[in-house]
Amino acid sequence: MTIKRNILLNPGPATTTDTVKLAQVVPDICPREKEFASLMKGLREDLVRIVHGNLEKYTSVLFCGSGTINIDVCLNSLLPEGKKVLVINNGAYSTRAVEICQAYGLPHIDLKFPVDQLPDLQLVEKTLQENPDIALVHTTHNETGTGILNPIREIGALCHKYNAVFSVDTTSTYAMRPIDVEKDNIDFCMASAQKGIMAMAGLSFIIGNRKIIEESANYPRRSYYCNLFLQYDYFEKTGEMHFTPPVQTIYATLQALKEYWAEGEEAKWARHTRVFNAIHAGLDELGFKDVIKREWQSGLVVSVLYPNDPAWDFEKVHDYCYEHGFTIYPGKISTTNTFRLCALGAIDEDDIKAFFKVFRQALIENDIKIPARY
Numbered sequence: 001m002t003i004k005r006n007i008l009l010n011p012g013p014a015t016t017t018d019t020v021k022l023a024q025v026v027p028d029i030c031p032r033e034k035e036f037a038s039l040m041k042g043l044r045e046d047l048v049r050i051v052h053g054n055l056e057k058y059t060s061v062l063f064c065g066s067g068t069i070n071i072d073v074c075l076n077s078l079l080p081e082g083k084k085v086l087v088i089n090n091g092a093y094s095t096r097a098v099e100i101c102q103a104y105g106l107p108h109i110d111l112k113f114p115v116d117q118l119p120d121l122q123l124v125e126k127t128l129q130e131n132p133d134i135a136l137v138h139t140t141h142n143e144t145g146t147g148i149l150n151p152i153r154e155i156g157a158l159c160h161k162y163n164a165v166f167s168v169d170t171t172s173t174y175a176m177r178p179i180d181v182e183k184d185n186i187d188f189c190m191a192s193a194q195k196g197i198m199a200m201a202g203l204s205f206i207i208g209n210r211k212i213i214e215e216s217a218n219y220p221r222r223s224y225y226c227n228l229f230l231q232y233d234y235f236e237k238t239g240e241m242h243f244t245p246p247v248q249t250i251y252a253t254l255q256a257l258k259e260y261w262a263e264g265e266e267a268k269w270a271r272h273t274r275v276f277n278a279i280h281a282g283l284d285e286l287g288f289k290d291v292i293k294r295e296w297q298s299g300l301v302v303s304v305l306y307p308n309d310p311a312w313d314f315e316k317v318h319d320y321c322y323e324h325g326f327t328i329y330p331g332k333i334s335t336t337n338t339f340r341l342c343a344l345g346a347i348d349e350d351d352i353k354a355f356f357k358v359f360r361q362a363l364i365e366n367d368i369k370i371p372a373r374y
């Protein structure tokens with residue numbers, strides 16, 4: 001079977017290998033069979049190993065849903081009665097966390113910073129100092145909307161200094177940029193199968209500190225389906241997900257994990273870096289400008305400013321690229337017009353070189369000036 005290979009430069013789902021795609025074609029199985037449960041055990045442990053967690057101290061809890069379910073679960077499940085959440089917010093994904101706090105009516109502080117700036121750690125510390133009722137701090141590692149990389153290790157250290165639990169949205173770094181939960185001071189991190197591990201959408205997972213999950217057993221139960229302790233407890237007792245798992249996605253994820261270990265953490269990060277550098281080289285050659293200071297970029301997402309050219313039309317450029325097998329993606333900054341090129345997925349620098357031939361042609365076909373005008 002040959003499957004057309006599309007190069008996805010959007011921020012996930014990512015380009016997958018054919019072996020991962022085909023791993024979903026398996027005999028039908030009821031996920032309540034022991035055979036299936038035994039697959040889940042290895043999977044859960046592997047997810048902890050990717051971030052170098054000690055399996056006694058850290059565990060992983062799986063959910064059926066897209067990555068946002070993880071943010072929802074962590075925020076609604078890990079806040080004790082009478083306490084507050086602090087969201088350190090410099091982008092669209094932390095804003096999503098604030099919206100989740102609003103939806104559940106969780107007392108929270110939305111500590112906002114400009115989307116193209118790093119959070120001011122002194123202000124973070126002052127906020128923690130002045131609000132001893134903050135029990136849970138949440139932020140985003142790589143703000144995928146812009147590609148800015150937040151200093152999670154330093155933020156985590158502050159959280160622990162003020163006895164708060166630290167939850168980080170690592171959806172767009174996990175299994176790409178190396179993470180070490182202990183050294184990075186992470187209590188909870190999260191991702192979904194279709195991003196760094198290059199499997200399919202539908203499976204999301206939280207890696208977290210077992211003791212804190214166990215302590216949360218008697219926190220207010222604000223959701224039934226999306227409660228962290230309930231799902232954890234069911235896993236510990238039965239080895240299974242509480243409700244129907246995304247069966248075929250799990251087979252794809254198991255194959256993707258085999259490929260992850262075969263490639264290796266360092267080699268994989270080096271490959272993403274090659275792709276990222278090739279994206280920058282291609283953009284530089286065409287005169288495009290990016291939004292975030294280079295040294296603050298996560299190495300995974302480039303957020304590009306629309307040129308100041310009356311002929312510029314993102315939709316037309318997108319459609320031309322799409323017809324030629326390459327997907328580019330709009331930006332996520334409300335105040336600036338941008339598009340994004342991302343270094344996720346089973347791609348390498350040759351794919352980016354091939355992309356820029358098509359992209360250049362898309363500019364020429366649409367009479368957009370090269371170099372890009374600003």
Ligand SMILES: *Cc1c(COP(=O)(O)O)cnc(C)c1O
Pocket residue numbers: 011012066067068069093140142143144169170171172192
């Ligand atoms: C992709 C992503 C998510 C999850 O988004 P979904 O649309 O629910 O898959 C969450 N956080 C970050 C930082 C992401 O990049």
